[in-house]
Amino acid sequence: MIPFTKANACGNDFLIVTEDAAAGHDWAELTRRLCSRNTGVGADGVEFFAWNDSQPHKKAGRIRLHNADGSIAEISGNGTRCVAAWMAEAIGAKPGDTLEIETDAGLRRCHVNAIHDKSGYTVEITTGMGVPKLTPRTVTIPGGVQVPGTEVSTGNPHFVIVVDNADFAVDGQRWQSIGQQICGHPDFPYQTNVEFARVLSPSEIEIRIFERGVGPTTSSGTGTSASAAAVISQGLVRSPLRVIAPGGAQTVQWDATDAELQLTGSATLIARGETWEE
Structure with a gap:
């Protein structure tokens, strides 16, 4: 049996599995099986975890993060926050x-702001997300439609498109369709996350x-960070910025282009369980 913990941040859900528990398994295959919504536990990805025993306490x-399809991602802001909540509960952390x-995108420091453990276990956390790197870019999709946006690196790749309508449509097309076309566009050989x-x-x-x-997906910590950085850099808004996704709101603090971006939000432990090995 393989033990796991399920957690979510703004509806973005992850399974946390220790490397010891996953030893001897193909992590990509294991992730696909566990993340299946109908035949597995169900999640957006699996965070494979190992303690750093050289660090006191x-x-x-x-x-190491694997997306639901088994692919490796450099980092997930929400996934990292879920792991921080799991660590906090495991060691009895305090505000x-x-x-x-x-992470594969570098070290992330997660500051525990508050812990709510009266019914369930929720941790409010501020995470240093590194210094965003931004490049204006226009992507041409099938039909010759040119989509202007901002390429943003928050440790993983993003393409942020500013829209002016409540449907988030671009050139009359649904955002889901545009997102799919740009995610796998030849301009991004390793694919990219797309935000509107x-x-x-x-x-x-x-x-x-x-x-x-x-x-x-309902939420993304790095997507929230990238979106905020893109609109702040264009002078459309100011920091601190509240960013609302379908799964909930997070707050971004980014006061200078050479400063580390700070992302604040909560993460909740949902359940613990075991899955059969195959």
């Missing part, structure tokens, strides 16, 4: 503690997300 660890998580951002006020935006390896 077990406040540090390493994760004010900082947990260090090594609509400004609601100088301090608030709403987004939709087409995630690489997943498709349309």
Whole structure:
């Protein structure tokens, strides 16, 4: 049997499996099986975790993320926050503690702001997401339609499109269709995450997300960060910025182009269980 913990951040759900528990398994195949919504546990991805035993009090660890389709992703902001909540519960962390998580996109420090454990276990966390790298870009999709946007790296790739309509449509096409076309576009040989951002006020935006390896999803920590960085850089809004996705809202603080972006949101542990090995 393989033990797991399921957690979610703004509806973006992940399974946390230790590397020891997954030893001897093909992680890509295991992820596809576990993440299946109908025949498995169901999740957007699996975070494979190992403690950093050199760090005192077990406040540090390493994760490797596989998307639901089995592909490897450099990082998920929401997935990292889910792991931080799991670590916090495991070691009995307190508000004010900082947990260090090594990802394929580099080290992420997760500051515990608050813990709510009266009914369930929810942790409010601020995560340092690194310094975003932005490049304006126009992508030409089938039919000759040119889609202007901003290429943003938050440790993983994003393409952020600013829209001016409540349907998040681009050139009369549904955002899901545009997202799929750009995600697998030849301009992005390793594919890209695609976000659609609509400004609601100088301090608030709403987004939709087409995630690489997943498709349309309710939330994304790195997508939230990339969307915020794109619209802040264009002078359309100011920091701090509230970013609303279908799964909930997160807050982004980014005060200078050379500063580390800070992402604040919650993560909740949902369940623990075991799955049969195959």
